[in-house]
Amino acid sequence: MNIIKISGFSLISALVLAGCGAQKKLPNYSAFSAITAPVGVTKKKDLTESQLKRWSHLDILKDTVPGMSVDRAYAELLKDRKSNKVIVGIVDSGVDIEHEDLKPVVWTNKKEIPANGIDDDKNGFVDDIHGWNFLGDIVKEHLEYERILKDKSLVDEATYQEAKKIYDKKIIDAQSQQNYYSKLIANLNKADNVVKKQLGKEVYSVEEIKALESKDTLVQKSKTLLERMFSYGMPIADLKGEIQKQIDAQNELLNEKESLNIDYRKVLGDKPNDITDTKYGNSNVIGPDKEEALHGTHVAGIVAQTRGNDFGGDGIASNNVEILTVRAVPDGDEYDKDIALAIRYAVDNGAKVINGSFGKSFSPHKNWVFDAIKYAAKKDVLIVHAAGNDAKNIDYYDNFPNDSEDKKTEFSDNLITIGALNFENNKNIVARFSNIGKINVDVFAPGVQIYATTPNNTYKYLQGTSMAAPNVAGVAALIRSYYPKLTASQVKHILMESGVAIDMNVVVGGNPNDVRPFKELSKTGKIVNAYNAILMANEMSKK
Numbered sequence: 001m002n003i004i005k006i007s008g009f010s011l012i013s014a015l016v017l018a019g020c021g022a023q024k025k026l027p028n029y030s031a032f033s034a035i036t037a038p039v040g041v042t043k044k045k046d047l048t049e050s051q052l053k054r055w056s057h058l059d060i061l062k063d064t065v066p067g068m069s070v071d072r073a074y075a076e077l078l079k080d081r082k083s084n085k086v087i088v089g090i091v092d093s094g095v096d097i098e099h100e101d102l103k104p105v106v107w108t109n110k111k112e113i114p115a116n117g118i119d120d121d122k123n124g125f126v127d128d129i130h131g132w133n134f135l136g137d138i139v140k141e142h143l144e145y146e147r148i149l150k151d152k153s154l155v156d157e158a159t160y161q162e163a164k165k166i167y168d169k170k171i172i173d174a175q176s177q178q179n180y181y182s183k184l185i186a187n188l189n190k191a192d193n194v195v196k197k198q199l200g201k202e203v204y205s206v207e208e209i210k211a212l213e214s215k216d217t218l219v220q221k222s223k224t225l226l227e228r229m230f231s232y233g234m235p236i237a238d239l240k241g242e243i244q245k246q247i248d249a250q251n252e253l254l255n256e257k258e259s260l261n262i263d264y265r266k267v268l269g270d271k272p273n274d275i276t277d278t279k280y281g282n283s284n285v286i287g288p289d290k291e292e293a294l295h296g297t298h299v300a301g302i303v304a305q306t307r308g309n310d311f312g313g314d315g316i317a318s319n320n321v322e323i324l325t326v327r328a329v330p331d332g333d334e335y336d337k338d339i340a341l342a343i344r345y346a347v348d349n350g351a352k353v354i355n356g357s358f359g360k361s362f363s364p365h366k367n368w369v370f371d372a373i374k375y376a377a378k379k380d381v382l383i384v385h386a387a388g389n390d391a392k393n394i395d396y397y398d399n400f401p402n403d404s405e406d407k408k409t410e411f412s413d414n415l416i417t418i419g420a421l422n423f424e425n426n427k428n429i430v431a432r433f434s435n436i437g438k439i440n441v442d443v444f445a446p447g448v449q450i451y452a453t454t455p456n457n458t459y460k461y462l463q464g465t466s467m468a469a470p471n472v473a474g475v476a477a478l479i480r481s482y483y484p485k486l487t488a489s490q491v492k493h494i495l496m497e498s499g500v501a502i503d504m505n506v507v508v509g510g511n512p513n514d515v516r517p518f519k520e521l522s523k524t525g526k527i528v529n530a531y532n533a534i535l536m537a538n539e540m541s542k543k
Contacts (some may be wrong), residue, residue, distance in 0.1 A: 006337065013492050018367060028321055034532050035069055037500050040475045047423060052461075053313055053422045056302075056446035056471050059531070060500060062065035066425050067446060068475060069531035070316055077534045083320040083481040088303050088473060089346030089354040091339065092296030094287035095325040096455040098131055099297060101305040102311060106130055107322040108347065123348065124278060131285040131325035132345050134338040136268045139292050141332030142260065144362040150260050154364040156275070170253060178250035185243045188229060192236055203237075206230040264330075272335050285325035288457045292331065298356050298462050301453030302470035303477065312459030313451045316474025316530070320481050324351050336365035343372040347379045352386070352480050352488070355473040356385040356401065356467035363400035370411065373403060377414040382480075382488035384473040386465035387419045390437040390511035393438040407440055413489040416476075416496065419470040419522055420447025429502065429518070432510025434465055436521040442494050444521070445471045445528045475530045483537045490540060498536040499526030 037060055047065065058067035087107055098107045109129050111121035119126045142150070152160050194200060198212060198219060209226050212219070213297060227241055251258075265272055270280035287293050300323045305315040315321070316393035328334055328342040339358075346354050354376065363369065376383055388399045394417075395407055403415040419441045420431035431448050435441065447468030454460045472495060479491050486494070502518040502525065519525030 001156045005170055008262070012535040034498075034535060035500055035529055036060070037502055038064070052423070052449055055340055056450060057314060057316070058437070060425065060527075060529075065423050066421050066429055066500075066502075066527055067423075068316075068471060068527075069529050070475070070478075073478070073530040077531065077538075078478075078482065081468060081482060083485045085320050085322060086317070086352050086477045086484075087322045087324050087350045088317070088477050089324045089326060089343075089349075089351035090296060090300045090303070090470075091328050091342045091346065091354060091356050092358070093324045093329045093331075094133070094135075094285060094293035094296045094327040095300045095323065096286055096290055096293050096297040096453070097325065098286070099289075099301075099453050099455070100457045101309070101453050101459075102297070102300060102323065104306055105304040105315075105318060105321055105323055107324040107349075119421055125281075125283070127283045128349075129283060130341075131283075131327070131349075132281060133170050133284050133287065133327040134281040134342055135287070135327050135330055136281050137288040138264050138267065138330055139287065139289060141264050141330035141334075142262075144333040144360050144364070147333075148362060148364065155362075159362065159364075166361075174250045174253035174328060178247060178254065181243050181246045181250065184249065184462060185240060187225060188236070188240060191225045192240075194228060203235075226249055258325050264332075265335075270337075272337055273365070275337055275340065275365070278341055283326075287327055292400040294454050294460075295462075295466065296325070296327070296329070296358070296450060297455050298450075298452045298460065299355060299470045301459075302467060303355065303474040305453050312453060317477035317481065318473060321474075321477050324349060333360045333362075336363055336368050339367075340368040340372040343369070343376055343383070347376050347381050348391045352381055353473050353476045354381060354383045355470050356383060357464070357469045359386060359388045359399050359401070361400070362399050363398075364409065366400055369401045371407070373401065373412050375416055377412045377488065380488050381414060382476055382491050383415045384469050385415055385417050387417050387437070387441045389420075389433040389464050389466075390435055391433055393437050394435045394440045397435075399435060399440070402496050404440065414492065416442045416472065416492045418442065418447075418465060418468045418472050418528075419444040420463070420465045421445060421527060422448045426501050427504065427506050427515065429504075430506050430508060430521065431463065431465075431468075432507075433463075434468075436508065437523075438520055441522040442492075443472070443499050443524050443526055443528055444468070447471070466499040472528050475528055475533055478530060479533055479537045482534070486537060486541055491537075494530055494533050494536045494540065496524045496526065498529060498532035499524055500529045500532065501526050 001460050056067050057070040058065050059069040059072045113120050114129050125132050148154055148163040156356050269281045271277040304321045304323050305313055305317045307314040307318045325340040326345055328338040403410045403412050420434040421444050422428055422431050445468040448463045449461045450467040451461050474490050505515050506518045508514045508516050
């Protein structure tokens with residue numbers, strides 16, 4: 001058994017000590033032991049649909065999938081126990097607070113009178129009943145490096161040149177892709193016409209193509225191309241449509257120089273480079289288009305969709321949690337100003353955990369966000385941040401926001417960065433897209449095929465470190481709910497140190513030729529485990 005250290009004590013000692021002077025209604029923890037990863041045990045059968053929908057709740061021992069043992073924590077450690085209400089801030093694209101599975105957990109500002117046009121609580125935000133929308137009616141935005149190209153004064157010359165290099169490469173790649181897809185659809189149209197003429201019909205199957213016999217070279221080439229095209233699993237007409245979409249997308253990129261001049265921000269009427277200008281946005285936390293709140297709604301559901309109500313999925317911490325929505329992440333890169341103010345808003349309105357499933361490679365006003373993170377630390381608020389989906393090592397590549405100005409030394413101890421796991425308990429356990437970092441990724445959590453709420457009372461599977469972060473935010477909320485005296489820093493270290501160590505070599509970045517020890521991919525070499533975290537929190541809370 002691996003022995004997890006807790007401030008100089010082993011978890012085994014902690015469990016023995018827990019029988020003496022334990023809190024009221026706590027089980028006898030001496031009967032339990034910490035979960036460790038089984039050596040050489042992998043999942044032999046595919047997950048059933050019901051298992052897949054809640055695999056992040058499952059147990060690495062009992063279910064042989066790299067879940068967080070949430071169900072086991074509830075059943076064995078938290079049953080019949082009282083908890084305190086915890087507010088979780090969801091800084092994201094907006095949340096469908098009208099969703100059937102989220103309504104019961106939506107935070108309400110009781111100091112504000114709805115729709116009276118007055119800032120009743122005098123916090124600077126009018127009618128902020130369920131949070132605040134710093135984007136107003138904005139949905140789409142430029143990427144940060146595009147904004148830098150538009151306004152060189154935002155950064156130094158080295159950063160500007162780096163942004164220009166990325167932009168120039170994107171244009172070159174777009175031109176190459178456009179040429180490829182244009183030739184492909186031209187050849188496909190030609191082959192389609194040849195086969196139609198040979199068969200004497202407009203619509204045909206792959207079987208008919210294979211059965212077509214001809215010594216004509218053009219017909220043979222057409223057969224070969226169309227058989228390959230049919231392997232994509234859709235009719236030729238539909239495939240043409242998909243290829244045309246790719247061509248249109250590349251054309252849009254190539255014409256982007258004109259779109260760079262679009263000022264999406266103008267409708268807000270604020271000054272994005274002035275952090276003191278805070279009077280903008282509105283109280284519509286869903287946003288102007290409910291469907292565009294998909295990302296934030298999914299994130300909120302992972303944390304807090306109601307458990308055991310026979311609706312779509314179960315939240316990690318939905319028993320006594322409220323979600324406070326701050327809309328600050330558009331389709332494009334978020335503004336530093338919006339993120340800094342969003343964090344402060346969530347902190348000032350009682351959030352004890354903030355989820356940040358967003359990130360970018362450039363941050364002209366990163367100090368504003370750094371200051372907001374420090375502000376959250378002073379107010380004892382934990383921030384859970386996604387590591388990013390570029391399959392890069394963020395010990396070397398930028399991924400903002402972060403908690404270190406030099407990628408080595410943390411300036412605050414209240415931000416935890418999360419990599420993403422796949423549900424396969426084998427060499428493919430790391431999500432192919434997940435960023436890594438021995439210094440700057442703290443721990444891993446489930447982030448592939450995560451089932452949760454989406455707008456208009458729907459549910460979907462999504463993937464990303466964006467999904468891994470709220471899984472951890474949910475566990476953090478669970479700890480803070482049952483152990484409210486533990487600090488944000490303590491909760492961060494419980495999440496990291498109580499995790500299950502994975503002692504195997506794994507594929508990195510989806511590249512089968514890049515195989516490394518899992519322990520080298522993050523600071524802890526562990527995956528978050530709710531069961532172990534509750535055990536550790538119980539011991540720490542008694543000191």
